[in-house]
Amino acid sequence: MALMVDCRLLLRKVKDLRSLTPRRNRVKEKWAATRVKHPPTRLALQHFDATYSGQLGKIWPSVRVALLSERKYGALLNHFSNHNVLEDLQSQGCSDFISYRDEEGRCFCESTADSDGQQPSGLQLSPNIQCFVFPRGDVTRFQPARPDLCGLLSHYLMDAASVLPCLALDVQEGHNVLDLCAAPGGKTLALLQTQSISFLCVNDASVSRTMRLRKVLNSYVPKEFLTNEKLRITSFDGTQWGDIERNTFDRVLVDVPCTTDRHSLMEDDNNIFSKNRIGERRRLPQLQAELLLAGIQAACPGGEILYSTCTLSQSQNQSVVEQAVFVARENHDIQLQVVSLRPLTQMFQNTFYFAPDLRLGEMVLPHLTSNFGPIYMCKLRRLT
Numbered sequence: 001m002a003l004m005v006d007c008r009l010l011l012r013k014v015k016d017l018r019s020l021t022p023r024r025n026r027v028k029e030k031w032a033a034t035r036v037k038h039p040p041t042r043l044a045l046q047h048f049d050a051t052y053s054g055q056l057g058k059i060w061p062s063v064r065v066a067l068l069s070e071r072k073y074g075a076l077l078n079h080f081s082n083h084n085v086l087e088d089l090q091s092q093g094c095s096d097f098i099s100y101r102d103e104e105g106r107c108f109c110e111s112t113a114d115s116d117g118q119q120p121s122g123l124q125l126s127p128n129i130q131c132f133v134f135p136r137g138d139v140t141r142f143q144p145a146r147p148d149l150c151g152l153l154s155h156y157l158m159d160a161a162s163v164l165p166c167l168a169l170d171v172q173e174g175h176n177v178l179d180l181c182a183a184p185g186g187k188t189l190a191l192l193q194t195q196s197i198s199f200l201c202v203n204d205a206s207v208s209r210t211m212r213l214r215k216v217l218n219s220y221v222p223k224e225f226l227t228n229e230k231l232r233i234t235s236f237d238g239t240q241w242g243d244i245e246r247n248t249f250d251r252v253l254v255d256v257p258c259t260t261d262r263h264s265l266m267e268d269d270n271n272i273f274s275k276n277r278i279g280e281r282r283r284l285p286q287l288q289a290e291l292l293l294a295g296i297q298a299a300c301p302g303g304e305i306l307y308s309t310c311t312l313s314q315s316q317n318q319s320v321v322e323q324a325v326f327v328a329r330e331n332h333d334i335q336l337q338v339v340s341l342r343p344l345t346q347m348f349q350n351t352f353y354f355a356p357d358l359r360l361g362e363m364v365l366p367h368l369t370s371n372f373g374p375i376y377m378c379k380l381r382r383l384t
């Protein structure tokens with residue numbers, strides 16, 4: 001009997017010991033079980049290799065290596081801030097890539113139509129949009145922005161290529177402007193720098209991102225520019241805009257959600273290539289076309305619409321524009337003209353590496369010597 005009790009005690013002890021000792025192994029097993037076998041970043045790279053090698057041909061390896069490397073930023077100067085950061089930036093070797101055009105002696109004047117038949121843009125750049133960049137090949141990081149005495153920050157860090165859609169939109173004095181997918185607000189801020197806008201409507205379907213947009217605006221723009229008479233901030237589904245407000249705006253920016261190629265290769269968090277977001281990713285071109293169509297309907301006849309993404313994907317870029325133009329004509333009797341952005345690309349070819357021979361629109365390709373983008377943009381003018 002005593003022997004049996006001893007045996008039971010011994011067995012219990014061994015069990016207890018087992019449950020205690022292999023702690024490290026258990027952690028290892030758990031880690032192995034929860035580890036993602038195919039991280040979204042790797043899935044994204046596989047997807048890009050499969051699609052972009054065909055689309056971009058022999059330039060894909062150069063674009064690929066740039067996408068996987070340290071990106072470059074630009075510092076959008078905030079003219080509402082009294083903090084004079086200009087000298088500081090210049091002393092670090094940065095220059096404003098936009099005003100650089102003057103030293104080159106070039107100008108944005110009405111030119112003849114392109115060989116591809118697109119109409120010339122004739123855009124005039126606002127002298128108030130200034131974006132500083134380090135020289136080619138230099139990926140030095142910018143200092144964080146500093147507040148002035150009123151608390152307004154000196155500059156906003158963003159991909160310098162993201163300023164191009166704002167320049168291409170060509171906002172003029174007294175314009176009513178809609179920024180349909182605006183958060184977190186880099187492009188809104190660039191548009192506000194022009195100080196030409198009569199009324200600006202900024203929208204983003206995501207409530208949390210709209211809150212971020214509000215914070216950005218409050219950190220950069222004085223209160224007198226954010227009154228209800230000058231600015232409206234909403235959180236609507238932009239695809240419905242055509243039903244809310246048609247034929248209204250002189251300029252519409254449609255900067256749609258996309259596969260955000262650079263982010264998808266770098267961050268596993270919130271990655272659109274994760275398995276649970278496959279459906280959302282597949283629906284993107286349809287959502288983008290609906291947003292662009294809504295933007296087209298929101299513009300007034302004669303008004304201009306700028307479609308932009310930060311993906312290289314043809315099916316999210318050119319194909320979306322073609323689909324929206326087709327539906328606008330067939331279903332809504334709206335005729336559109338593609339406006340050439342070639343003058344813009346010629347102007348900034350020293351700063352950005354533009355895709356050669358795109359059949360529709362223009363695209364900044366990432367390159368190790370100027371690691372901005374990708375940014376795709378296409379401009380449309382409403383004829384009817």
Ligand SMILES: C[S@@+](CC[C@H](N)C(=O)[O-])C[C@H]1O[C@@H](n2cnc3c(N)ncnc32)[C@H](O)[C@@H]1O
Pocket residue numbers: 162180181182183184185186187188203204205206209236237238239255256257258
């Ligand atoms: C590329 S981001 C916009 C970036 C912004 N223009 C900027 O420069 O900071 C796309 C935005 O579209 C928003 N979005 C997604 N679906 C939308 C919809 N149906 N209507 C309006 N906005 C939408 C997302 O919340 C996201 O903030």
